[in-house]
Amino acid sequence: xxxxxxxxxxxxxxxxxxxxxxxxxxxxxxxxxxxxxxxxxxxxxxxxxxxxxxxxxxxxxxxxxxxxxxxxxxxxxxxxxxxxxxxxxxxxxxxxxxxxxxxxxxxxxxxxxxxxxxxxxxxxxxxxxxxxxxxxxxxxxxxxxxxxxxxxxxxxxxxxxxxxxxxxxxxxxxxxxxxxxxxxxxxxxxxxxxxxxxxxxxxxxxxxxxxxxxxxxxxxxxxxxxxxxxxxxxxxxxxxxxxxxxxxxxxxxxx
Amino acid sequence: xxxxxxxxxxxxxxxxxxxxxxxxxxxxxxxxxxxxxxxxxxxxxxxxxxxxxxxxxxxxxxxxxxxxxxxxxxxxxxxxxxxxxxxxxxxxxxxxxxxxxxxxxxxxxxxxxxxxxxx
Numbered sequence: 001x002x003x004x005x006x007x008x009x010x011x012x013x014x015x016x017x018x019x020x021x022x023x024x025x026x027x028x029x030x031x032x033x034x035x036x037x038x039x040x041x042x043x044x045x046x047x048x049x050x051x052x053x054x055x056x057x058x059x060x061x062x063x064x065x066x067x068x069x070x071x072x073x074x075x076x077x078x079x080x081x082x083x084x085x086x087x088x089x090x091x092x093x094x095x096x097x098x099x100x101x102x103x104x105x106x107x108x109x110x111x112x113x114x115x116x117x118x119x120x121x122x123x124x125x126x127x128x129x130x131x132x133x134x135x136x137x138x139x140x141x142x143x144x145x146x147x148x149x150x151x152x153x154x155x156x157x158x159x160x161x162x163x164x165x166x167x168x169x170x171x172x173x174x175x176x177x178x179x180x181x182x183x184x185x186x187x188x189x190x191x192x193x194x195x196x197x198x199x200x201x202x203x204x205x206x207x208x209x210x211x212x213x214x215x216x217x218x219x220x221x222x223x224x225x226x227x228x229x230x231x232x233x234x235x236x237x238x239x240x241x242x243x244x245x246x247x248x249x250x251x252x253x254x255x
Numbered sequence: 256x257x258x259x260x261x262x263x264x265x266x267x268x269x270x271x272x273x274x275x276x277x278x279x280x281x282x283x284x285x286x287x288x289x290x291x292x293x294x295x296x297x298x299x300x301x302x303x304x305x306x307x308x309x310x311x312x313x314x315x316x317x318x319x320x321x322x323x324x325x326x327x328x329x330x331x332x333x334x335x336x337x338x339x340x341x342x343x344x345x346x347x348x349x350x351x352x353x354x355x356x357x358x359x360x361x362x363x364x365x366x367x368x369x370x371x372x373x374x
Contacts, residue, residue: 183336215264217344222336250264251271 021045022097024055026067027108030117039106040064046097052105053081053092056119068118076234079170083119084108089172089232110175126171129191133213135198138206151203164197164242166235173229173239185218189229189239192220196242199249207249215250266328273325280318287311306369319362327355 024044029037042063044055053071060067069092072078076094083092085107086100097105113121173189180186195214199207214220220243229239248254288296295301306312331351335344368374 179336183339185339186336215262217263217335218339219263221263221267221332251268 019045020047022055022102023104024059025104025106026056026059026118027106028067028118029109029115030068031115040067048096048098050097051093052083052085052090052095052097052100052107055097055105056092056107068116068120070120077168079168082110082170082172082175084110084175089175091170091172091234094234110171112175112177112180113171121171123169123171126169126174126188126190129187130169130194132187133191133195133198133210134206135194137198137201137204138209139204153202157202160202161197161200164193164200164237167194167197167237168235170234172232172234173237176228176232178226178228179222179224183218183222186222187214187219189223189243192223192246193229193237193239193242196246199246211246211249214246220246220250270325270328270332273321273328277318277321277325280314280321284314284318303369303374306366307372309370312366312370316363316366319366320359323355323358323362327351327358330354 021043024042025039026042027037028034028040042059044058046055051074053069053074056067056069057071060069069081069083071081071093073080074093076091079091081092082089084090085092085095086102086105089110092107107119109115109119109121113123113126116122167190169190171190173193174180177186177189180188192214195210198204199210223240223243225240225244227240230237230241233239245254291301306315328351331347334347334351
């Protein structure tokens with residue numbers, strides 16, 4: 001179905017802001033009702049700064065209210081709008097149409113996640129694996145009772161883990177992971193990167209507990225080091241590197 | 256369960272170690288074959304002579320053990336990634352362990368019997 005809302009085009013041409021348009025193909029599938037997924041096609045005008053999320057919301061506002069899409073902050077902070085855009089996992093709010101260099105943009109739900117509806121996937125498993133690795137500082141004493149009142153860190157200490165602290169739990173890394181595509185019980189790059197984030201933090205004393213959690217049959221050793229997790233991360237986190245560094249602890253060449 | 260006996264990192268250490276040792280020993284094996292004339296390697300008398308030369312028989316036995324351990328563990332890892340489930344995973348783990356033991360036992364039997372002049 002190729003369609004464009006006449007009012008939408010009229011408004012755009014009147015303001016003189018948009019002369020360009022793309023065909024937006026949106027995956028439509030409700031597992032509770034449909035037997036297979038279909039693509040709906042819409043012609044959407046865009047500007048240089050229009051993001052894929054803007055285009056989807058324009059379609060949702062004016063052309064098809066039933067499209068299921070999850071979003072919140074629109075500034076790559078909340079990690080809600082991850083989806084497959086022209087075959088690659090990306091944040092819709094962080095991907096400008098103009099940078100895709102294509103007249104046809106296809107949006108699909110993320111791989112390796114259970115589909116809820118259309119572009120919305122379930123994050124329960126990712127959040128549970130995230131919780132499993134104990135994503136918090138573990139230590140006996142606390143900053144309140146410590147004599148110094150706070151645990152001071154040097155810039156070098158912070159440098160060891162800070163890039164991994166940028167994770168927004170958008171799930172793009174898990175969606176891009178080839179191991180997750182075949183092994184449904186694999187812990188995943190998101191959780192592994194976060195395990196490294198806390199292990200590398202010199203305030204933390206939970207290294208042995210976390211290493212034990214990830215050192216299991218479907219744990220860290222399932223990673224084939226394809227590196228696609230690091231390639232798709234919108235926040236510059238490098239889960240593939242974190243996984244290799246974690247392996248160093250387990251193989252005994254890192255302390 | 257196997258994973259209760261050995262942590263996965265211990266298994267992977269064995270996996271990497273067997274790979275490195277196997278590569279080193281197979282290089283020695285191939286070099287010996289090239290030095291002695293590659294085309295005559297599988298002549299009956301040459302094969303028997305190789306087994307009866309004890310250092311070389313030990314090398315072949317070591318290659319057999321290293322490649323069996325590495326290969327069957329690799330197969331286990333691949334099969335575990337293909338499908339999940341407690342019964343399936345236990346079957347794969349113990350099946351690969353059994354396969355490895357049988358192959359090592361059968362190969363060792365051949366090497367020992369031949370080196371002792373029983374063939």
